[in-house]
Amino acid sequence: MYILKRLGAMLLTIWIIATLTFMVMKFIPGDPFATDADVYPEDVLQNLRAAYNLDKPVPVQYFLYMKDLITLNLGTSIVSDTRTVNSIIGSGFVASATVGLLAMVVAIVFGVLLGIVAALNHNKAIDYVSMVIAIIGISIPNFILAPLLIKIFAVDLSLLPVASWGSWKHAILPALALSTTPLAIVARYTRSSMLDVLNQNYMKTADAKGLSTYRIVLQHGIRNAILPVITFIGPLFVSLITGTFVIEKIFAIPGIGRYFVDSIFNRDYPVIMGTTVFYSVILVVILFLIDLSYRFIDPRIKLTSKEG
Amino acid sequence: MNRLLEVENLGVNFKTYGGEVKAVRNVSFHVDKGEIVAIVGESGSGKSVTVQTVMGLIPKPPAIINSGKVLFEGKDLMTLSKKQLKKVNGSKMSMVFQDPMTSLNPTMKIGHQIAEVLIVHKNLSKAEARKKAIEMIKLVGIPNAEERYDQYPHEFSGGMRQRAMISIALACSPELLIADEPTTALDVTIQAQVLELMKDLKTKINTAIILITHDLGVVAETAERVIVMYAGMIMETSSVDAIFNNPKHPYTWGLLESIPDITTSSEKQRLIPIEGTPPDLFSPPIGCPFAPRCKYAMEICVNQMPPDFEIDEGHTAKCWLNDPRSLGAEEILELRGRGREREASTN
Numbered sequence: 001m002y003i004l005k006r007l008g009a010m011l012l013t014i015w016i017i018a019t020l021t022f023m024v025m026k027f028i029p030g031d032p033f034a035t036d037a038d039v040y041p042e043d044v045l046q047n048l049r050a051a052y053n054l055d056k057p058v059p060v061q062y063f064l065y066m067k068d069l070i071t072l073n074l075g076t077s078i079v080s081d082t083r084t085v086n087s088i089i090g091s092g093f094v095a096s097a098t099v100g101l102l103a104m105v106v107a108i109v110f111g112v113l114l115g116i117v118a119a120l121n122h123n124k125a126i127d128y129v130s131m132v133i134a135i136i137g138i139s140i141p142n143f144i145l146a147p148l149l150i151k152i153f154a155v156d157l158s159l160l161p162v163a164s165w166g167s168w169k170h171a172i173l174p175a176l177a178l179s180t181t182p183l184a185i186v187a188r189y190t191r192s193s194m195l196d197v198l199n200q201n202y203m204k205t206a207d208a209k210g211l212s213t214y215r216i217v218l219q220h221g222i223r224n225a226i227l228p229v230i231t232f233i234g235p236l237f238v239s240l241i242t243g244t245f246v247i248e249k250i251f252a253i254p255g256i257g258r259y260f261v262d263s264i265f266n267r268d269y270p271v272i273m274g275t276t277v278f279y280s281v282i283l284v285v286i287l288f289l290i291d292l293s294y295r296f297i298d299p300r301i302k303l304t305s306k307e308g
Numbered sequence: 309m310n311r312l313l314e315v316e317n318l319g320v321n322f323k324t325y326g327g328e329v330k331a332v333r334n335v336s337f338h339v340d341k342g343e344i345v346a347i348v349g350e351s352g353s354g355k356s357v358t359v360q361t362v363m364g365l366i367p368k369p370p371a372i373i374n375s376g377k378v379l380f381e382g383k384d385l386m387t388l389s390k391k392q393l394k395k396v397n398g399s400k401m402s403m404v405f406q407d408p409m410t411s412l413n414p415t416m417k418i419g420h421q422i423a424e425v426l427i428v429h430k431n432l433s434k435a436e437a438r439k440k441a442i443e444m445i446k447l448v449g450i451p452n453a454e455e456r457y458d459q460y461p462h463e464f465s466g467g468m469r470q471r472a473m474i475s476i477a478l479a480c481s482p483e484l485l486i487a488d489e490p491t492t493a494l495d496v497t498i499q500a501q502v503l504e505l506m507k508d509l510k511t512k513i514n515t516a517i518i519l520i521t522h523d524l525g526v527v528a529e530t531a532e533r534v535i536v537m538y539a540g541m542i543m544e545t546s547s548v549d550a551i552f553n554n555p556k557h558p559y560t561w562g563l564l565e566s567i568p569d570i571t572t573s574s575e576k577q578r579l580i581p582i583e584g585t586p587p588d589l590f591s592p593p594i595g596c597p598f599a600p601r602c603k604y605a606m607e608i609c610v611n612q613m614p615p616d617f618e619i620d621e622g623h624t625a626k627c628w629l630n631d632p633r634s635l636g637a638e639e640i641l642e643l644r645g646r647g648r649e650r651e652a653s654t655n
Contacts, residue, residue, distance in 0.1 A: 215428070
């Protein structure tokens with residue numbers, strides 16, 4: 001019951017986002033053929049507009065777009081008119097998601113580890129060192145870190161390719177550059193929530209039971225400390241796997257982030273709509289999965305709708 | 309003599325920004341096999357710190373253990389490594405805490421929290437541990453043990469959680485169970501049930517119990533011997549009988565007087581508190597710590613720490629009144645008794 005209601009709410013959210021995006025998009029001055037206006041004669045432009053339904057009144061355009069959206073047909077790109085939006089997202093998403101997932105794994109594994117080590121050595125040298133690392137990670141923007149990584153690992157040591165896309169090796173540097181900030185944030189979240197948990201009475205009970213430190217931290221600590229971290233991981237996950245414009249630009253990755261930004265400059269309406277709707281679908285689905293995961297991590301959390 | 313635990317000369321300080329707090333000073337006591345010893349005293353008297361030091365649970369820093377030995381079955385626990393201590397904790401010596409609502413891990417099944425101790429200390433397989441844990445749940449009187457095994461703490465009531473805590477503590481049949489105010493957080497009817505359960509299990513498993521409480525009613529019901537603590541020191545120690553019938557320390561008198569009396573004849577009987585506040589433990593007085601609040605304090609009380617006067621075998625009191633040169637506790641008690649009679653007659 002909860003899941004059904006939740007699915008309904010998700011569809012509604014996506015519809016609202018799509019509608020708002022459509023409206024905002026129409027408010028931006030200009031249209032896809034604004035730069036072509038000097039080149040082509042008026043009747044050619046008329047034909048082009050008609051081909052993309054742009055000559056019709058806005059409500060009709062909206063209705064036609066929604067009809068296509070329901071059948072999952074996102075239309076054809078106006079700028080590169082041979083490619084459908086579906087294929088753009090399809091090819092871009094694989095690259096973006098590969099880099100994003102890798103960055104995500106690095107950020108969570110090392111972030112949680114760093115946070116726990118810091119919490120266990122509260123107010124000792126290790127704690128301070130880890131938190132300094134975390135602060136550095138948060139403060140250095142990835143567009144500075146990326147060239148630095150390229151210089152060290154690609155140019156000086158020749159271990160990894162400088163840029164472009166192909167084998168798994170191409171994903172490592174962008175993933176590293178992408179992971180530092182979330183890694184640092186995850187480390188700080190983990191540390192503070194772990195410190196909180198370590199002071200709880202049940203941790204003293206675990207100690208009094210004569211369990212090993214390893215067991216105390218792993219079995220009693222992490223599961224209680226991870227909730228705030230998971231809350232942060234949700235939106236992070238979405239923003240990472242749907243591509244980041246800066247990193248994709250620096251490493252010349254054919255990801256989805258680049259199309260998203262380019263489409264806005266080009267007023268490439270179908271691509272703007274397609275990428276936005278795609279992004280929001282992923283966001284809504286991931287948030288749903290995260291809410292479900294709470295239930296498994298903390299049994300006290302009940303997923304019920306108000307009436308149920 | 310069957311000594312199980314012997315604490316000698318224990319001293320624990322806490323480092324704070326304001327200086328060092330002398331939380332426990334010169335505490336020596338013993339627990340024999342299979343007996344119930346109660347430690348009573350007001351908040352901040354060092355009861356919990358003492359037993360947590362015995363268990364090695366006190367966080368260092370801020371705590372500093374500056375003197376003392378803790379002999380458990382003849383071995384000094386202070387000299388054991390953390391790893392060796394972990395073998396004792398939970399298997400030979402275990403603890404039940406004050407607040408059952410927060411002392412159980414909220415994200416772990418109750419049964420698993422019991423079974424875990426068995427897996428770690430008794431090397432049982434998962435299935436064996438489960439079987440034994442269900443037995444333990446039955447033993448502490450929780451119905452539907454098998455169903456309860458797979459439930460989480462939030463599905464248990466307060467009393468049930470304390471029963472679960474007790475079953476964790478007793479899972480490995482320890483020699484010593486330390487119960488740190490096990491009934492304080494429970495309502496009165498549940499308190500009685502939990503105490504009854506502990507007494508009952510004590511006879512079944514023959515575990516010695518250190519019971520920390522500030523409820524003298526609980527002491528009278530359960531304990532065999534009593535240790536009265538004040539300001540980090542032991543003031544009086546004796547059998548339960550002697551504490552109630554022949555107390556020799558003014559602090560003990562104060563505690564006994566402050567028990568509300570429901571049989572009182574006059575309706576407006578006020579509670580009788582011990583006037584004043586405990587001393588500052590940053591710089592405790594050189595004399596008896598209770599002297600500033602003591603109605604019977606003499607000059608010597610302020611200037612010199614009283615030794616432990618032996619009243620009877622197993623009954624000592626840290627009070628100058630028991631020195632043969634003073635007026636004596638007997639006479640004072642008698643005077644007090646007469647005073648109270650007069651008070652009653654004028655009312």
